[in-house]
Amino acid sequence: MDRKKLRQFLEEKARVLRWDIIKMTGEAGSGHPGGSLSAADIVAVLYFYHMRHRPDNPKWPDRDRFVLSKGHACPVLYAALAECGYFPREILWTLRKFNSILQGHPDMRKVPGVEISSGSLGLGLAAANGMALAGKMDGKDYRVYVMIGDGESQEGVVWEASMFAAHYKLDNLVAILDNNGLQIDGPVSQVMEIQPVVDKWRAFGWRVLEIDGHEVLDIADTLVEADKTRGQPTMIVAHTIKGKGVSFMENVVDFHGKAPTKEQMEEALKELSKQGPGAS
Amino acid sequence: MEKKATRQAYGEALLELGERYPNVVVLDADLAKSTTSIKFAKAFPERFVECGVAEQSMMGTAAGLATAGKICYTGSFAIFATQRALEMVRNVIAYSNLNVKFCPTHAGITVGADGSSHQTVEDIALMRAIPNMRVVVPADYFEAKAAIKAVAEIEGPVFIRLGRLPVPLIFDEHYEFKLGRAVKLKEGKDVTIFAIGLMVGESLEAATTLAEEGIETEVIDVSTLKPLDTEVILGSAAKTHAVVTAEEHSIIGGLGSAIAECLSENLPTPMRRVGIKDRFGLSGAPEELLKHYGLTSEDIVREAKDLLQRD
Numbered sequence: 001m002d003r004k005k006l007r008q009f010l011e012e013k014a015r016v017l018r019w020d021i022i023k024m025t026g027e028a029g030s031g032h033p034g035g036s037l038s039a040a041d042i043v044a045v046l047y048f049y050h051m052r053h054r055p056d057n058p059k060w061p062d063r064d065r066f067v068l069s070k071g072h073a074c075p076v077l078y079a080a081l082a083e084c085g086y087f088p089r090e091i092l093w094t095l096r097k098f099n100s101i102l103q104g105h106p107d108m109r110k111v112p113g114v115e116i117s118s119g120s121l122g123l124g125l126a127a128a129n130g131m132a133l134a135g136k137m138d139g140k141d142y143r144v145y146v147m148i149g150d151g152e153s154q155e156g157v158v159w160e161a162s163m164f165a166a167h168y169k170l171d172n173l174v175a176i177l178d179n180n181g182l183q184i185d186g187p188v189s190q191v192m193e194i195q196p197v198v199d200k201w202r203a204f205g206w207r208v209l210e211i212d213g214h215e216v217l218d219i220a221d222t223l224v225e226a227d228k229t230r231g232q233p234t235m236i237v238a239h240t241i242k243g244k245g246v247s248f249m250e251n252v253v254d255f256h257g258k259a260p261t262k263e264q265m266e267e268a269l270k271e272l273s274k275q276g277p278g279a280s
Numbered sequence: 281m282e283k284k285a286t287r288q289a290y291g292e293a294l295l296e297l298g299e300r301y302p303n304v305v306v307l308d309a310d311l312a313k314s315t316t317s318i319k320f321a322k323a324f325p326e327r328f329v330e331c332g333v334a335e336q337s338m339m340g341t342a343a344g345l346a347t348a349g350k351i352c353y354t355g356s357f358a359i360f361a362t363q364r365a366l367e368m369v370r371n372v373i374a375y376s377n378l379n380v381k382f383c384p385t386h387a388g389i390t391v392g393a394d395g396s397s398h399q400t401v402e403d404i405a406l407m408r409a410i411p412n413m414r415v416v417v418p419a420d421y422f423e424a425k426a427a428i429k430a431v432a433e434i435e436g437p438v439f440i441r442l443g444r445l446p447v448p449l450i451f452d453e454h455y456e457f458k459l460g461r462a463v464k465l466k467e468g469k470d471v472t473i474f475a476i477g478l479m480v481g482e483s484l485e486a487a488t489t490l491a492e493e494g495i496e497t498e499v500i501d502v503s504t505l506k507p508l509d510t511e512v513i514l515g516s517a518a519k520t521h522a523v524v525t526a527e528e529h530s531i532i533g534g535l536g537s538a539i540a541e542c543l544s545e546n547l548p549t550p551m552r553r554v555g556i557k558d559r560f561g562l563s564g565a566p567e568e569l570l571k572h573y574g575l576t577s578e579d580i581v582r583e584a585k586d587l588l589q590r591d
Contacts, residue, residue, distance in 0.1 A: 061349075108347070108376050116347060120371040126337045127372060130344020137305070137326065138348070157368070160337035167332075 003217060006049070010216035013083065014044040015278030018245045019269060020079035020092055026265030028096040031104070034255040036076040038180040038213070038240040039147060045219040046145055047080040055085040058112040064142050065115045065131050069124020070149035070178065071105040072257070077114070078102050086113035122155025124148065125175060129164050132173040132233075143227060147176045151183030153194045159204065165233040166205025173233040174226045175206075178213065180242040182253050201235040213238030246271055283446035286477075287385035289424035290442055291316030294353060297432055298324045304432065305345050307331055308355040309338045314444075315355035315385045335360045339368035339380070346378040351432055354380060358387035358441060359400035362407060369437070374412045377436040382407075383428055388528035389556065389573060390445035390478065390566040399561030405533020407439040408506050414438040414459060415506040417527075417535075419480035420450040423503055426457035434459060441477065443528075445566045448481040450501070462509035464516070468498035471522040471584050474513065476502055476535050479526035479554070485577035490584055497584065505538050513539060514547050523551040524584050528575055531555035552583040 001009065017040045025031035043066075047053070051064040068077045075095065082089045087101070094100035101110040105119025116127045128146035135142050148158065165173055177197060185191045194200075201208045207229045211222045219238070226234040242256065243249030246268040249260070260268055273280055297304045298320055307329040312318040321328035329345075331338035335356055342352040354361065361384035362369070373380045389399045407415050416431070416438060418424035424442055431438040438459075450465065465480070466487050475483040480501045487497035498516050502509070517523055523543065527535040536553030543549045556573050570576055 116343065117372065117376045120367060122336075123340050123343075123368060123372050126340020126368070127344035127347070129337070130341040130346070131348055132344075133329065133341065134305075134345045134348030134350055137350075157334075157336040157340065160332075160334035161340060164331060164334070164337050164341065 006220070007217050010044055010049060010220070012276065012278050013048045014041045014216065015272060015275060016083055017044055017076055017079040019272050019278055019280065020082070021075040022246065022260060022265055022268045022272065024075045024078065024092050024095040025259040026262060027093050029259055030096055031075055031259050032072040032257050033075065033259060034182065034242040034249060034252070035070060035073040035149060035178065035180065037244045037246065037249065038242045039073050039076050039178050040245065041214045041216055042147065042176055042178070042219055042238055043076050043080050045216055045223065047084055049220055050223045051145065052142070055113070058086060062140060062142050065128070065144045067115050067118070067124045067128045067144065067146040068106060069118055069146055070121065070152050071118030074106045077106060078111070081111065081113040087111070121149070121152040122157040125158055125161035126164070128173060129161055129170060132170040133168060135172050144173045145176065146173070147178055150177060150179045150181065150188050150194055151191065153177070153197065154192045162201065162204045162206065169231050170233045171229050171231055174223070174236065175233065176236045176238055178240055179237055180240045182242045182251070182256060184256050186253055198237055206233050206235045208235045208237060210237045211239070213240035214244055245275070281448045283448050284421035285444055285446045286418050286421055286424035286442040287316055287444055289421045289428060290355065290383055290385060291319035293425045293428035294320035295323055297429060298327065301351060301432055303350050304353065305329060305350040306353045306355070307338050307342050309333055309335050309360065311356055317355045335365040336368050339365040340372060342380045343372040343378050346380050352380045354382055356384050357398060358384040358403045359398060362400065362403040366406060370410050374410045374437050377412045379435055381431050381438045381440065383440045383442055385442040386444045387441045388443060388477065389561040389569045390443055390528065392566045392569065393563050395563035396561040401530045401556045401561060402533065403441065404505060404529050404535070408533065408538065412436055413506065414504070416440045416459070416504050417476040418442070418503055419477060419501045420447055422449060422451035422453060422455050423457060426455050427503065430457045430459065443478060445478060447478040450480060450484070460504045460507045460509055462512040463501040463503065464498065464512065465501055466497065466499040468496035468520065470496045470520060471524060471588060472498040472500060472516040472520045473524045473526055473580060473584065474500050474502050474535060474539050475526040476505065477528050479528055479575065482575070482577040483526050483580055486580035486584065489577065489581050495584065495588065502535060505535060508538055508542055510542050510546070513542055517543055517547050517549045521549060522587050523549050524554060524580060524587060525551065526554040526580050529555055530558060532558060550587055552587050554580050554583055
């Protein structure tokens with residue numbers, strides 16, 4: 001696929017995810033749209049281009065793994081899994097409802113394609129370490145991708161796990177920081193500053209790459225580059241915008257953990273539809 | 281009577297497990313010498329994961345390894361495994377029923393000189409309350425070894441509580457551990473002592489003392505606290521109508537609570553709980569501490585007699 005077509009393809013997929021995120025959280029009346037929208041382009045590139053996986057065989061031992069450590073952003077993960085065919089798309093509209101497989105935070109025993117149950121912040125990187133280490137022990141060439149939030153990086157276990165990954169030279173592991181700058185109580189810089197994150201991860205023994213987390217080709221190229229790293233894990237610091245794609249949600253703290261109202265949902269879906277082909 | 285610490289069983293059982301199961305992986309948090317997992321580390325270095333002083337990271341790593349088909353055994357001191365890392369154990373491992381066996385050592389107050397920060401008196405209560413978690417407290421070295429080996433065949437999380445203090449050998453190498461089975465060690469008709477861990481040995485001693493006074497005591501090792509062997513427990517209580525529980529743990533949430541819950545719903549029975557009475561630990565020699573906290577055979581005898589006289 002030439003790069004222009006690839007770009008169109010991935011942007012369209014990201015639009016599908018965004019459309020579904022809005023629809024899911026709007027229908028649910030709760031959820032976390034902001035951090036789901038900021039991660040949509042990265043998740044789209046991983047699931048529709050970069051990762052080796054088989055939706056018809058979710059437990060295929062050689063699959064690449066994606067761990068959503070910032071589990072509250074599960075609408076983006078659920079949307080990607082549905083679009084890949086792990087489960088029927090109609091199920092998306094049951095998000096957060098009684099008896100739905102789509103719990104408020106991801107459940108590996110309920111949803112095909114979810115690699116680890118998450119939601120309590122900080123636990124994903126350590127779990128991803130275990131998956132990467134198992135791959136090394138078993139001589140397998142699968143790769144492990146884990147997405148961490150910037151607010152989540154305030155959890156101490158993230159740094160315990162970062163030391164571990166470097167110590168064990170887990171070069172089959174790539175972490176992606178969704179650096180959208182906002183958390184529930186406000187800007188990360190005001191709640192509890194985590195910068196300079198690039199220096200921090202470098203000091204912890206990681207190779208660090210920086211990208212615009214909404215440029216799909218940039219994301220795709222950087223993932224390829226990250227896979228070339230040898231002898232250390234890679235952190236991709238992705239600069240993103242919370243609420244990206246819906247003008248009235250962008251950079252609005254409230255949409256971290258608040259769903260759009262029905263009116264806001266219709267408005268957002270209309271806006272997304274105008275941006276180009278995608279879901280409807 | 282020959283004595284051996286239950287923690288000694290850990291390293292030795294792991295060696296056998298390592299031979300038998302290529303997918304057994306052992307993790308420790310800078311305590312491999314103390315927990316005795318160092319034995320496995322030396323024999324199977326490629327399957328031993330040193331996590332450093334980072335119990336939370338260790339539990340997360342174990343969860344990830346388990347998703348890839350590994351049977352994980354994690355070591356640490358019981359207080360750090362069950363409390364520092366509690367939420368990882370609950371949210372990542374137990375919630376998803378992942379195959380991780382927690383076999384922390386140095387449980388209870390008999391850690392001794394290290395004092396309260398290293399003495400856990402509430403670990404059983406915490407582990408019992410977590411859905412999917414199975415809870416085992418072996419009485420001696422042989423039961424510990426058998427249990428550690430047996431749970432490799434059981435899918436999902438299991439907590440096996442091990443100690444540092446050498447305690448009397450009650451079983452032998454032929455003992456077969458079965459999860460969920462309480463073991464009747466002595467028959468009696470006047471009073472039942474339900475005990476776990478090192479208090480099983482104390483209970484047997486108490487039974488001998490009580491026999492001298494004409495009190496026939498039944499002693500039951502409730503090595504699996506969850507799932508509880510309600511059949512054996514109710515059967516014994518129905519016979520003796522008098523129950524004493526004995527544990528090196530808080531009387532809140534441990535064996536005493538488990539037995540009380542079982543009896544009060546099915547067969548209300550007069551009972552007494554020997555255990556730590558809602559207090560923290562203290563530095564001292566293990567024997568001094570057992571005496572100080574009322575965890576000796578004499579304490580069990582006193583409670584049993586008191587209970588019987590009251591009736």
